[in-house]
Amino acid sequence: MKTEHIARTFVEYFEERGHRRITGSTLLPPPGDPVLFTTSGMHPLTPYLEGRPHPMGRRLVNVQRCLRTTDLEEVGDATHLTVFEMLGTWSLGDYEGPQSLAWGYDLLTEGLGIDPGLLHATVYAGDERTGQDSASLELWQNRGVPVELTVTDNWWSNGPTGPCGPDSEIFLWSGDTPPRSTPTEDDRWVEVWNHVMMRHRRLDDGSLVPLPQRNVDTGLGMERLASLLQGKSSVFECDVFDPWRRLVPRIWTLDEPTRRLVHDHLRSAVVVSGDGVRPGSTGRGYVVRRLVRRVLTVLWRDDPTRSLGDLPSEVIEHTLDHFRQDTDPGEVRRMLLDEERRFGRLLERGRQVLARPRFRRPLEEEDLHYLHDTHGLPRDLVRTLREEE
Structure with missing residues (x-):
């Protein structure tokens, strides 16, 4: 059924x-x-x-x-x-x-x-x-x-x-x-x-x-x-994820927990975007940003050359259609790619900042506030960069 x-x-x-x-x-x-x-x-x-x-x-x-x-x-x-x-x-x-x-x-x-x-x-x-x-x-x-x-x-x-x-x-x-x-x-x-x-x-x-x-x-x-x-x-495994299960494994080889997170977060970002929300640093926009960046974090963990530009158009179109949204699929794709570029630049800046002698020691709450307020590095991103080391 x-x-x-x-x-x-x-x-x-x-x-x-x-x-x-x-x-x-x-x-x-x-x-x-x-x-x-x-x-x-x-x-x-x-x-x-x-x-x-x-x-x-x-x-x-x-x-x-x-x-x-x-x-x-x-x-x-x-x-x-x-x-x-x-x-x-x-x-x-x-x-x-x-x-x-x-x-x-x-x-x-x-x-x-x-x-x-x-x-x-x-x-x-x-x-x-x-x-x-x-x-x-x-x-x-x-x-x-x-x-x-x-x-x-x-x-x-x-x-x-x-x-x-x-x-x-x-x-x-x-x-x-x-x-x-x-x-x-x-x-x-x-x-x-x-x-x-x-x-x-x-x-x-x-x-x-x-x-x-x-x-x-x-x-x-x-x-x-x-x-x-x-x-x-x-x-x-239910039918609403059929296109995701059929098409995504062709471009990215993922273990089961990662596959579920990628499918859920990208699908959610598409739906929120379909209702007119764009990535931002606060409020609803930050939820979209967090969804996309969590996907990129797990994709790049195993292969930094992966790109959301490889995402099949069919999964975007299927999701917008299922939720009865009139948004242009091309606009959603541009949003994903723009956020990917922003996140890539932020990661590079974050690595440079955390490489400074001041931040080689265990970070305290004051450091995390400084990294966020001065360099725009959220604590979850700082945590991810530290795990790379």
């Missing part, structure tokens, strides 16, 4: 149940939003989760591209990507959590053909402030799905203050043996769908007050689900 088929099945299933499809936004939050990038499908909907009426109604569904810089260090494992697509549904003060979970179970087992015996759920166990999520627990017990009760793992918040509430997560077994143990004890249980019962707002003092309406917010990572449905061992 291809990712496009999964997305279509998901959206049509919820449209048949009264949800209106809303257009996913770009990676760029609206003006005034403090975050750099859209990190989840619910992010653009925050005002409506807080009580503002949505023009499309109280039941919504969409496909949203997201970027999470918090996952950068985890890229390379089987389940994390920097840029990914999130399938999402919302009840804005309409139905409650058990209805959402029932639909989720039916879609996974009937609509997508998943064996119910490969599912496991987790449910909020309750604490001194809020009680156990007994309604979700009862729903899963009635469906015959095993349940693990947790506290911190099943409480969702979007930060230290703001909307929050208990959640119930659905896990799919990825092992090649019959399922055993529980999601917190065995990482072969892969989280695929989170249903948040967003009922509270946390205040500055940590107290909880009811939201004006009781919402349900769900999110399902499409590439993660696709890899499991397609019988693949990681998100990097």
